[in-house]
Amino acid sequence: MKRLYYPLILLLAAHTLMAQEVSQEAMQKIRKEGLENSKVADIAFRLTDASGPRLTNSPGYQRAAEWSVDQLKKWGLQNARLEEWGEFGKGWQVEKSYIAMTKPYYMPFIAIPKAWTGGTSGPITGEVVVVDINQEEDLKKYEGKLRDKIILIKGEANTAPTFKADAVRYTSEDLDKMADSEAFGSRNFTPEMLERYRAMRTFRNRVDSFLLAQKVKMEIVARQGKHGTFFTSNGASFRGDAPEPGPSFEMAPEHAYLMARLAENGIPVTVEADIKTTFYNKLTSSNVIAEIPGTDPKLKDEVVMLGAHLDSWHGATGATDNAAGSTVMMEVIRILQTTGLKPKRTIRIALWSGEEQGLYGSRNYVKNTFGDPQTMKLKPAHEKLSAYYNIDNGTGRIRGVYLQGNEAVRPIFEKWLAPFADIIDHPTVTLRNTGGTDHVSFDALGLPGFQFIQDGIEYGSRTHHTNVDTYERLVMDDLKQMATIVAAFVYNTAQMDQKLPRKPLPKAPDSVGR
Amino acid sequence: MKRLYYPLILLLAAHTLMAQEVSQEAMQKIRKEGLENSKVADIAFRLTDASGPRLTNSPGYQRAAEWSVDQLKKWGLQNARLEEWGEFGKGWQVEKSYIAMTKPYYMPFIAIPKAWTGGTSGPITGEVVVVDINQEEDLKKYEGKLRDKIILIKGEANTAPTFKADAVRYTSEDLDKMADSEAFGSRNFTPEMLERYRAMRTFRNRVDSFLLAQKVKMEIVARQGKHGTFFTSNGASFRGDAPEPGPSFEMAPEHAYLMARLAENGIPVTVEADIKTTFYNKLTSSNVIAEIPGTDPKLKDEVVMLGAHLDSWHGATGATDNAAGSTVMMEVIRILQTTGLKPKRTIRIALWSGEEQGLYGSRNYVKNTFGDPQTMKLKPAHEKLSAYYNIDNGTGRIRGVYLQGNEAVRPIFEKWLAPFADIIDHPTVTLRNTGGTDHVSFDALGLPGFQFIQDGIEYGSRTHHTNVDTYERLVMDDLKQMATIVAAFVYNTAQMDQKLPRKPLPKAPDSVGR
Known part of the structure; x- marks a missing residue:
């Protein structure tokens, strides 16, 4: 149905572009190199195991970024560099993390300090007080009563047995549904959702300030997850001028709830803990950038971009998100x-850096390079970019591509997927958007930014922002397949007679309603 | 088919027994109390959270056993006591457990000391050496080279994504298959399996002695599991005269393999660790025993037993195995x-205690009370036991019962299951055995010992002998259902005119082949 109403001019443009054949010889070379000589296992090892957690502006991020620049240079790329994009905020890393229950008996716990929180200044010990704060009024009852206490905030984790598999792949039916849907914005938030989210953030900040003012000794927060897996939070503020919060552990719910049940049954719980964290005050942050120069005199000033965020959360080595x-x-x-x-x-x-805290690296890169989406004042480079391709949905193999509402590219992408039908089960092109990551920074300025449909594998259940997002979570065969297909897309985009068709330019938010 | 060949006398006996009706009024009372006034959540809290890990002869086992005796007394039971059954070996518990990687960057690890191993005498630090010992010849290359080293033994954990659900229930098809099968010994070991297992144990003991002689500083062993879950091993020797092994961590494979990959890629890995464990030299061990006295003058000397092992492994609070x-x-x-x-x-x-190390508590109880299965010399009490019912297959609800090869009880058990058809989906009676736990101790002496068919839930994937077998893993509705049905079985057994029919007495192993 959507097609009927699509501007005729774009359909004609698409039709013209369809006529351009891709080089099957080039596709064969890419396929052979990608599937038979893959280096994804080695690259992933360097970015995860060898670098460590890659929280933006942390030493781990720096290690990964420097290795990447170095490797890109070794492969012969031009202009390989760390490119500063502006001020992000403080770097931070964990240098000691220990917590165990010592009474009524000894048990070591699975926990990680909350990002951008402080240390304990050496080992501490104390009784645990369960604190039940769910709304503004709850704060009053704790006013003045938490000084020097170790407090436990329970939250609501679902620890019930899982009768669904942790790892999933799309069925053909799932993909057909995705392709048929009239909904463009499948992964975007409704205004009500955003409102609830903002209210929750505001209340959380309120609680954080309250607890800081109460001078609690340490905070323990139960997180979602089960079986030793837990999902870390978005952390405390990383702004350069943010006050340093007290020590705070995020904990596997099994261990937090054990303490809660004991305390609520009148059995005193004592823990011992030791946290050391370091803040880094170089506030500016960098993306990794490098180029393979174009070779056609008329087209080499035009650019095809590909990217992914290199930063991660701190609970593991960020393997699926987003090594x-x-x-x-x-x-x-x-x-x-x-x-x-x-x-x-x-x-x-x-x-990119800073993706996890709000697409900072890509948004600032786009603003510095292509123009300001707030005013829609465009720079000359805006005209020169054909497309940006992004990967940020975990380790799952490619099953197709999201058009991001750009119907005119459908026949082009369908043609590009076709030679790989043997390694893509039920290849699918959908008009839908996918959101929440760096291609959105390009899309916001009317630049063609795309992501691929990827099998979920364990992304939602076990890996996305968890303490177990390690190298083991990577499915190397899937990464090989992804690299092969993305290489084909990038190469084909570079070889087209014209740039990829664009959607109409968005209106500047600043101009709306004036 | 089996029925055709079954001794006629037993079939006739069964037929007679079939005629005995159960009291529907009693069944209603049991159902109401079990399903509407259940205390399983409270009892489970006391046995898991409040007691802690319950390794045999540890303080945690003692807490749980003493609470149980106390509670049984409060409920008015007679002869409630801790009954010593003989010598088990040393008690042991963990009092400090910390390990983290400190180079090339800091990362805290999920690990637990191996049962019955020693401590580090305070914090230690050192570089990790990956050791690859799979067969006798491998020992030679490390002879004299491991002194004061922290060694890492990799093993072979499967960390691939799981496309099957962690939690499962039997389908009707599964149960029909189980009921139809001609195989009696579904869960028993073949001689070849036992031989392989013994060879593996022998080699492991050989490696343990070798490493002890090499005076390694600490051992780290990767265990099976994934996503923060790992399965602990059977530990070191608990015998009273066993030498105290050096410190040894069992670790989530993700963390062990991270170190292994780094080291194997030439990146030095340093860890810091601190283990304190305590051994207890009271070597005798106790079961919890208590009675509801019979009220029929002619039958009160006869006994119906029910039981479960109270001991657990040490990595968590042993919720599904076997709180x-x-x-x-x-x-x-x-x-x-x-x-x-x-x-x-x-x-x-x-x-029972000592189940996890070889059914010690129940085997010795049976030997002390009913007779010696080795010689088949029976005591008078042997004639007085009608049946023993056991539960040790996790948290999953009852779907039926294993006859343990005792066809004659089929019609009786079928009748007893019938009033609960509304809370048992597809009730199933199978001639099969289930093994590996305490009813086997009774069966070995020709006493009717039974277990129930239980839904697996997460027993195989997440809970059995793992570091996350905590209170969260219990499905309270399933425990309620189990208690209700077992109460009915126990009561009905107590009310029968005759004892349950028995299988022919086994031959004494000592007499075979003489």
Whole structure:
């Protein structure tokens, strides 16, 4: 139905573009290199195990970013560099993390300090007080009563047995539904959801300030998860001028609830703990940028971009979120370099920082390079970008692509997927959006930014922002497949006679309603 | 088919027994108390959270056993006591457990000391050496080279994504298959399996002695599991005369493999660790025993037993293995006492110790009370036991019962299950055995010992001998159902005109082949 109403001009443009054949020889080279000589396991090892957690502006992020620049240089890329994009806030890392119950008996606990919180200044011990704060009025009853206490905030984790598999792949029916849907914004928030989210954030900040003012000795918060897995939170403020919060553990719900049940049954609970964290005051942050220069005199000033965020949360080594995407994009570059294919347009890789806190790296890169989405004042480079491809949905193989509402690219992407039908089960192109990550920064300025449909695997159940998002969570065969297909998309985009068709430019938010 | 060949005398006996109706009034009382006034959540809290890990002869076991005796007394049971059954070996518990990687970056690890191993005498630090020992010859290459090293033994954990649900219930098809099968010994080991297991144990003991002789500083062993869950091992020797092994951590595979990959890629890994464990030299061990005296002058000397093992492994609070079974059996007693039903025969509950190391508590109880299965010399009490009912397959609700090869009880059990058809989906009676736990100790002496068919839930995937077998893993509705049905079975057994039919007495192993 949507097609009927789509501007005729774009349909005609799409039809013209459809006529352009892709080089099957190039596709064969990419396929061979990507599937038979893959280096995804090595790249992923460097970005996860060897770098560690990659919280933005932490030493771990820096290690990963520097290794990436170095590796890109070794592969012969041009202009490989760390590019500062502006001020992010403080770096932070954990240097000691220990908590165990010592009474009524000894038990070590699974927990990690909340991001951007402080330390205990050496080992501490104390009785645990369960605190039940769910609304503003609850604060009053604790006013003046929590000084020097170790408090436990329960939250509401669902620890019931899971009768559904942790790991899932899309069925053909799932994909057909996704393709048929009239809904564009499947992963976007409704105004009501945003309102609830903002209210929750405001209340959480209120609670944080309250507890800071109460001078509690340490805070323990039960998080969602089960079986030793838990999901870390968005942490405390990383702003340069934010006060340093007291020590705070995020904990597997089983261990937090054990303490809560004991205390609520009148059995005193004592813990011992030791947290050391370090803050870093270099507030500016950098993305990794590098290029394969274009070779066609008329087209080499035009650019095809590919990227993924390199930063992670701090509870593990951020394997599926998002070493997976960064690994794939690095491997795409390696495939393109190794096959010796000479792209007509310039190909530029970007590995972003600050994605987890609000797409900072990509948003600022777009603003610095292409224009300001707030005013829609565009820079000359805006005209030169054909497309940006992003990966940030975990380790699952590609099953198709989201058009992000850009119907005109449908026939092009369908053609590009076709040679890989043997390694894509039920290839699917959907008009839908996918949101929440860095292609949105491009889309907001009317630049074609795309993500792929990926099998979920364990992303929602076990890996996304958890303490167990480690190298083990990566499915190497899926990463190989992804790199092969993305390499084809990037190369084909670089070789087209024209840039990819664009959606109409969005209106500047600043101009709306004036 | 089996029925055709079954001794006619037993079939006739069964037929006679079939005629005996159960008291529907009693069944109603049991159902009401078990389903509407359940105390399983409270009992389970006491046995898990409040007691802690219940390794045999540890303070945690003692807490749980003493609470149970006390509670049974409060419910008015007779002869409630801790009954020593002989020498088990040393008690042991963890009093400090900390390990983290400190180079190339800091990361706290999920790990627990191996049972019955020693401490570090305060914090230690050192580089990790990956050791690859899979066969006798491998030992030579490390001879003299591991002194004062922290060694890492990799093992082979499967950390791939799980496309099957962690939690499962039997389908009707599963149960029909189980009921139809001709195989008696579904869960018993073949001689080849036993041989392989013994060879593996022998080699492990060999490796343990080797490492002890090499004077390694600490050992780290990767265990099976994933996502923060790991399965602990059977531990070191608990014998009174066993030498105290050096410190040894069992670790989530993700963390062990992170270190292994780093080291194998030439990146030095340093850890810091602190283990304190305490051994207890009171070597004898006790079961919990208590009775509801029979009220029929002619039958009160006869006994119906119910039991479960109270001991657990040390990595968590042993909720599904086997606080679940102990909770259900305690609740059965509470139901029978609260309803005021006066059993004709004496009902005796037993909560066993030492099950995890080889059914020690129940085997010795049987030997001390009923006779020696090695010689088949029987004591007078052997004639007086009608049946023993056991629960030790996790938190899953009852779907039927294993006849343990005793066809003659089929019509009786079928009749007893019938009034509960509304709370048992597809009730099933199978001739099969289930093994590996305490009813086997009775069966070995020709005493009718039974277990129930229980839904698996997460027993195999997440809970059995893991670090996350906590209170959260219990499905309270299932425990309620189990207690209700077991209470009915126990009561009905106590009320029968005759004892339950028995299988022919086994031959004494000592007499075979002489």
